[in-house]
Amino acid sequence: MNPVTLLVQEHNIIKEAVNIAKKLRIKLGDTEHYESIARQLIDFFRNYADTYHHQKEELILFPEMVKANEMLEQGIVFEMFENHSDFRDTIANIISLLDNKNYEKAQDKLEQYCEALLDHIAVEDDEVFEIANSLFDDNELEKIYFRFIDSDSDLGQQRKEELKNNLEALSKNLE
Numbered sequence: 001m002n003p004v005t006l007l008v009q010e011h012n013i014i015k016e017a018v019n020i021a022k023k024l025r026i027k028l029g030d031t032e033h034y035e036s037i038a039r040q041l042i043d044f045f046r047n048y049a050d051t052y053h054h055q056k057e058e059l060i061l062f063p064e065m066v067k068a069n070e071m072l073e074q075g076i077v078f079e080m081f082e083n084h085s086d087f088r089d090t091i092a093n094i095i096s097l098l099d100n101k102n103y104e105k106a107q108d109k110l111e112q113y114c115e116a117l118l119d120h121i122a123v124e125d126d127e128v129f130e131i132a133n134s135l136f137d138d139n140e141l142e143k144i145y146f147r148f149i150d151s152d153s154d155l156g157q158q159r160k161e162e163l164k165n166n167l168e169a170l171s172k173n174l175e
């Protein structure tokens with residue numbers, strides 16, 4: 001499989017979490033329920049999106065792209081790293097708002113996070129991954145793919161599946 005295809009598949013799962021997060025506003029009147037779903041979504045974003053997904057980009061794909069074209073280090077790859085770092089700050093901010101039971105503000109921040117994440121995903125899908133496909137030959141792409149699989153295995157394939165399956169349960173909760 002092309003390593004980029006795996007990342008695009010993960011983007012599609014992350015977009016499902018974004019859809020759930022946007023719908024969550026309707027639960028603001030039921031704070032206990034709201035907080036439980038919000039924390040599960042945060043768990044997904046921190047673990048699936050940040051750990052499993054961003055780790056493959058930050059530790060494998062982006063460094064390989066920079067090795068192949070060092071101009072990228074100060075350009076679009078730098079921007080992607082910056083976005084990931086901003087996402088971590090925003091998630092920490094949302095957690096402290098939830099801890100303080102400031103649910104309205106937590107939801108506002110969560111929606112801002114989702115918009116920024118969708119923009120980031122669009123830039124990766126439309127530009128960054130196109131560049132990656134043009135930089136590497138099939139053999140290099142295959143090597144990157146196997147490093148992706150190793151990265152997921154080290155973190156735990158089963159946990160990754162559980163995070164994805166929990167999203168489906170959350171989505172049913174909001175129907």
Ligand SMILES: [Fe+2]
Binds near residue numbers: 057080084120124
């Ligand atoms: Fe990214």
Ligand SMILES: [Fe+2]
Binds near residue numbers: 011121
């Ligand atoms: Fe990504």
